[in-house]
Amino acid sequence: MLVVRNLNTYYGAVHVIKNLSLHVDKGEIVAILGANGAGKSTLMNTIAGLVSPRDGEILADGVNIKGLSPGEIISMGIALVPEGNTLFYGLSVRENLALGLAHRSLRITPSVRSMLDEALEIFPSLAGKRNVSAGSLSGGEQQMLSIARALVSRPRILLLDELSMGLAPNTTALIFSRIAEINKSMDTSILIVEQNARLALDISSRGYIMETGKVIFKGSSADLRDNPEILRSYLGGAGGKDALP
Numbered sequence: 001m002l003v004v005r006n007l008n009t010y011y012g013a014v015h016v017i018k019n020l021s022l023h024v025d026k027g028e029i030v031a032i033l034g035a036n037g038a039g040k041s042t043l044m045n046t047i048a049g050l051v052s053p054r055d056g057e058i059l060a061d062g063v064n065i066k067g068l069s070p071g072e073i074i075s076m077g078i079a080l081v082p083e084g085n086t087l088f089y090g091l092s093v094r095e096n097l098a099l100g101l102a103h104r105s106l107r108i109t110p111s112v113r114s115m116l117d118e119a120l121e122i123f124p125s126l127a128g129k130r131n132v133s134a135g136s137l138s139g140g141e142q143q144m145l146s147i148a149r150a151l152v153s154r155p156r157i158l159l160l161d162e163l164s165m166g167l168a169p170n171t172t173a174l175i176f177s178r179i180a181e182i183n184k185s186m187d188t189s190i191l192i193v194e195q196n197a198r199l200a201l202d203i204s205s206r207g208y209i210m211e212t213g214k215v216i217f218k219g220s221s222a223d224l225r226d227n228p229e230i231l232r233s234y235l236g237g238a239g240g241k242d243a244l245p
């Protein structure tokens with residue numbers, strides 16, 4: 001469904017993604033793990049068209065999407081929830097959601113309005129706050145809104161970059177259970193970057209471990225989870241060294 005082959009991305013002269021290949025099959029949740037600076041966000045942003053790769057292939061259902069604009073890539077069924085907060089604080093929940101459709105330059109007709117409302121169904125706590133400004137939501141609600149904004153375009157592939165950052169453990173658990181639900185009920189394939197290795201490996205079926213722009217390990221999530229050496233050597237912080245018995 002999503003195939004990345006021999007991808008190379010540079011920032012100026014700095015080679016950040018180095019000949020990287022990965023794939024996500026239909027219905028899968030696939031994790032990408034790796035230390036700070038490994039290039040995880042650069043990879044996600046390259047797939048989403050926000051950063052241009054120098055060479056390599058990115059295919060969605062066999063169609064080349066490399067070189068398309070971010071809006072065209074959303075139209076191809078691939079949506080990104082970027083790292084960090086990218087909401088517009090001064091705009092309402094509904095207005096932020098509408099930006100998930102901005103690539104189609106739609107007017108807010110009743111049918112568009114119902115698409116926006118549908119994206120909120122997975123997060124009932126947001127449904128009552130459609131007209132509230134995004135800046136007045138809690139950190140967890142803001143992350144839920146970022147996910148809902150990506151869902152508005154009804155993606156076949158969802159790219160999630162560090163959803164748990166800065167959130168309390170119980171909020172993170174709630175969001176991850178919703179991600180599993182989205183994967184099942186909406187038949188959405190998911191590529192998820194996460195610092196908390198255990199969390200990511202619990203929800204995914206396969207994983208890739210990145211170091212300095214390369215995939216250094218890949219395998220089933222069960223195998224990666226049971227390999228303390230991999231976790232200890234390559235993943236610091238939560239889920240890595242500190243979380244091991």
Ligand SMILES: Nc1ncnc2c1ncn2[C@@H]1O[C@H](COP(=O)(O)OP(=O)(O)OP(=O)(O)O)[C@@H](O)[C@H]1O
Pocket residue numbers: 011014016034035036037038039040041042043083
């Ligand atoms: N816009 C940019 N311009 C130049 N260099 C960048 C840019 N964004 C990231 N980098 C560099 O590219 C490398 C990879 O960064 P990236 O953000 O992809 O890593 P990451 O794995 O997502 O890290 P983190 O876990 O901290 O989010 C880092 O060395 C970073 O400093």
Ligand SMILES: [Mg+2]
Pocket residue numbers: 040041042083162
């Ligand atoms: Mg990152």
